[in-house]
Amino acid sequence: MSVVTSPAPTVGAPAATSAGAPGAPAAAGASTPSAPVRRRGGWKRPARVILSVIVIFAVWAIASTQFPSYILPSPLDVWDQFLSAVGRGVWVEEILATVQHLLAAFGLVIVIGLPLGILIGRSKIAEDLARVPMIFLQTVPTIVLIALALVIMGVSDTAVIGVTVAGSISYFLINVIQGTRSIDPDLTEMSRAYQASEGSIMRSVVLPSVVPYLLAGARITLGVAWQITLFSEYLMGTAGVGFQVNTSIKLLDTAAVFMWGLSIVALTLLVEYGIFRPVERLLTRHVKGRS
Amino acid sequence: MTITADTGAATAAPMVGFRGVGKTYPKQALPVLEGIDLELREGEVVALIGPSGCGKSTLLNILAGLTDVSTGTVDLARSDLRSAYVFQNPRLLPWRTVLKNVEFALEQIGVPAEERRRRALAALETVHLGEHVDKFPNQLSGGMQQRAALARGIAIEPTLLLLDEPLGALDALTRSYLQEELLRIIAELKTTTLLVTHDIDEAILLADRVVVLSSRPARIREIFEVPFGAARSLDTIIGDPRFGALRHEIRELLRPEVAA
Numbered sequence: 001m002s003v004v005t006s007p008a009p010t011v012g013a014p015a016a017t018s019a020g021a022p023g024a025p026a027a028a029g030a031s032t033p034s035a036p037v038r039r040r041g042g043w044k045r046p047a048r049v050i051l052s053v054i055v056i057f058a059v060w061a062i063a064s065t066q067f068p069s070y071i072l073p074s075p076l077d078v079w080d081q082f083l084s085a086v087g088r089g090v091w092v093e094e095i096l097a098t099v100q101h102l103l104a105a106f107g108l109v110i111v112i113g114l115p116l117g118i119l120i121g122r123s124k125i126a127e128d129l130a131r132v133p134m135i136f137l138q139t140v141p142t143i144v145l146i147a148l149a150l151v152i153m154g155v156s157d158t159a160v161i162g163v164t165v166a167g168s169i170s171y172f173l174i175n176v177i178q179g180t181r182s183i184d185p186d187l188t189e190m191s192r193a194y195q196a197s198e199g200s201i202m203r204s205v206v207l208p209s210v211v212p213y214l215l216a217g218a219r220i221t222l223g224v225a226w227q228i229t230l231f232s233e234y235l236m237g238t239a240g241v242g243f244q245v246n247t248s249i250k251l252l253d254t255a256a257v258f259m260w261g262l263s264i265v266a267l268t269l270l271v272e273y274g275i276f277r278p279v280e281r282l283l284t285r286h287v288k289g290r291s
Numbered sequence: 292m293t294i295t296a297d298t299g300a301a302t303a304a305p306m307v308g309f310r311g312v313g314k315t316y317p318k319q320a321l322p323v324l325e326g327i328d329l330e331l332r333e334g335e336v337v338a339l340i341g342p343s344g345c346g347k348s349t350l351l352n353i354l355a356g357l358t359d360v361s362t363g364t365v366d367l368a369r370s371d372l373r374s375a376y377v378f379q380n381p382r383l384l385p386w387r388t389v390l391k392n393v394e395f396a397l398e399q400i401g402v403p404a405e406e407r408r409r410r411a412l413a414a415l416e417t418v419h420l421g422e423h424v425d426k427f428p429n430q431l432s433g434g435m436q437q438r439a440a441l442a443r444g445i446a447i448e449p450t451l452l453l454l455d456e457p458l459g460a461l462d463a464l465t466r467s468y469l470q471e472e473l474l475r476i477i478a479e480l481k482t483t484t485l486l487v488t489h490d491i492d493e494a495i496l497l498a499d500r501v502v503v504l505s506s507r508p509a510r511i512r513e514i515f516e517v518p519f520g521a522a523r524s525l526d527t528i529i530g531d532p533r534f535g536a537l538r539h540e541i542r543e544l545l546r547p548e549v550a551a
Contacts, residue, residue: 193356194376195399
């Protein structure tokens with residue numbers, strides 16, 4: 001695939017090639033050849049990104065003509081599935097169920113993980129006590145957690161949330177612990193010299209020091225939590241996207257599986273660009289503030 | 292005391308008295324301080340000069356309440372002693388603006404928000420940072436950051452100002468201008484000041500008395516009274532023969548300590 005890396009002047013060529021390919025749907029590449037060919041430096045890189053998306057959809061569309069829909073549905077099949085799921089109200093319902101599992105688990109991870117991580121980072125006793133449980137949580141297979149949750153809590157939202165918390169909290173903890181250890185002892189000493197209380201040091205020195213690590217940890221944790229939540233839903237059969245994927249594939253409704261998968265991808269991107277990036281910019285203003 | 296001069300400070304009441312103060316850190320055989328007897332009189336500026344690592348900072352840390360003495364006592368004349376500490380590095384909170392950094396010190400002593408802002412702005416005005424109050428520390432030069440750190444100290448209206456090589460990390464040019472600023476600010480505030488420095492000229496310029504310490508364990512080698520009055524400046528004292536003589540004497544006293 002030299003298409004993506006080749007310099008701008010050749011960009012028009014592969015678009016023409018894909019348009020001329022046998023059986024290519026007209027919508028795929030041919031109708032937008034002029035968009036990526038801007039020569040201005042600032043446009044080249046986004047243009048390449050857009051081009052890659054177009055190529056992927058074109059290849060998908062072409063390939064789908066060679067296979068039955070239950071193996072490789074076409075983009076259009078998947079879009080129809082989406083419209084139908086939205087129309088029946090299933091889409092919003094199932095996405096909401098999954099997002100509720102996810103947010104409950106994510107919230108618990110932060111509420112438990114932030115104080116616990118700071119404690120472990122600041123106290124050798126806590127660190128020693130937490131070492132084995134943390135290694136356990138990092139290494140125990142998610143499938144075992146799910147099996148145990150099924151036995152203990154049965155098929156329930158609580159079980160999905162519990163498994164997600166157990167499976168993802170160590171990623172958050174590790175980052176918060178790192179952040180706590182990164183605190184500049186000079187700043188703590190300065191605070192003490194100005195009679196700061198422990199609470200004040202916590203608010204004004206410890207927490208702000210941990211913020212960048214907290215954001216990194218939250219991002220990784222959320223990524224892992226998506227996987228575990230869907231996995232749990234799939235295996236436990238609670239409401240949610242995971243279970244929808246399970247039933248769809250049993251019915252050989254591959255287009256629905258694609259649709260749910262792409263929906264999750266879209267949601268993840270929305271969280272990344274709609275929430276994480278702006279929050280990160282806001283909380284780390286002082287780092288980029290050079291004038 | 293080689294050079295004696297009648298200064299107003301000599302008759303002022305004692306503020307802080309070190310009586311036979313010694314300090315040994317845990318797990319270290321060699322003490323950092325030994326038998327320190329020193330009185331700080333109200334309103335005077337005392338410079339501590341001595342070789343690196345000799346425990347000068349430990350004396351400041353004891354006064355700031357950051358560490359305890361191992362032997363001896365520290366007498367405080369007033370119970371409302373409020374110390375401000377300016378370190379060699381600015382130690383500003385990177386996520387707070389300059390103004391909020393100065394307010395930090397005021398928050399700790401419970402000053403209400405409105406007054407906090409007013410006093411922080413006034414302190415920043417004093418150190419000529421009035422135009423940079425809303426900047427973050429990393430937007431300022433090293434000298435400006437150190438000014439901000441000084442503003443944080445003076446905003447709390449301290450009764451004791453502890454300066455630990457406050458200009459030590461700056462380049463020579465910036466340092467020489469900030470020495471003048473420091474001289475002006477200390478003179479305006481009339482706060483009792485304990486200044487740790489490596490710079491003999493700086494000690495003579497800023498202080499009423501210069502205390503020369505030995506290498507570790509630090510003992511007081513000699514205390515010099517600086518003969519220049521309150522109206523001194525680098526320009527007026529540098530041509531004074533007494534300046535050269537004092538500087539020479541301190542230098543020679545320190546020579547074996549530094550070589551050691």
